[in-house]
Amino acid sequence: QVQLQESGPGLVKPSETLSLTCTVSGGSVSRYYWSWLRQSPGKGLESIGFIYFTGNTNYSPSLKSRVTISIDTSKNQFSLKLTSVTAADTAIYYCATDGRVAAGVLDYWGQGIPVTVSS
């Protein structure tokens, strides 16, 4: 059974960079796609982007200018960086697997990590 666990700071100051890591156990990041999503009361569930083990990435058009997703196959982890954050980036951030059953189907999720943007 694949398990994912998000980690990182729960509080980020405005204009700074949000950095999160997802650690994968019970499976290898050297297969499938690895996604980041977020959920906020105002915007619901929103895709941020994903990475393939080769390093190929795809980002949401609305966040593309501020997002970087990277992968470390040696640590079985992948990471999210979101720059120049504002209060609008306050949300629960999830990592998830994509593509194990079909491209776009998210079958394993981390428990989520709440992130607040505030000074």
Next chain:
Amino acid sequence: EIVMTQSVATLSVSPGERATVSCRASRGVSINLAWYQQKPGQAPRLLIYDASTRATGIPARFSGSGSGTEFTLTISGLQPEDFALYYCQQYNEWPLYTFGQGTKLEIK
């Protein structure tokens, strides 16, 4: 962007009854539609993909139907643990997938 609409925000149903959750796509998505269940403080859990295929370990009381723009999630014989939030998601335009706003299934 395809907009997914779950027009019923809250659905009140009695335990043991059948619940029907609806989802509409702003344009056709074929059968590239998934349903997720989310309980308070938990991540979404995949229930159904390809509109009608149950994910591993999902009980048979959960079923999905539809294609194109109209989709339905049916839960037969509601159990106490089924009262939760339900989201639909289209992945026809992967990697640009989108979710509905969710339907809360509450005890009547």
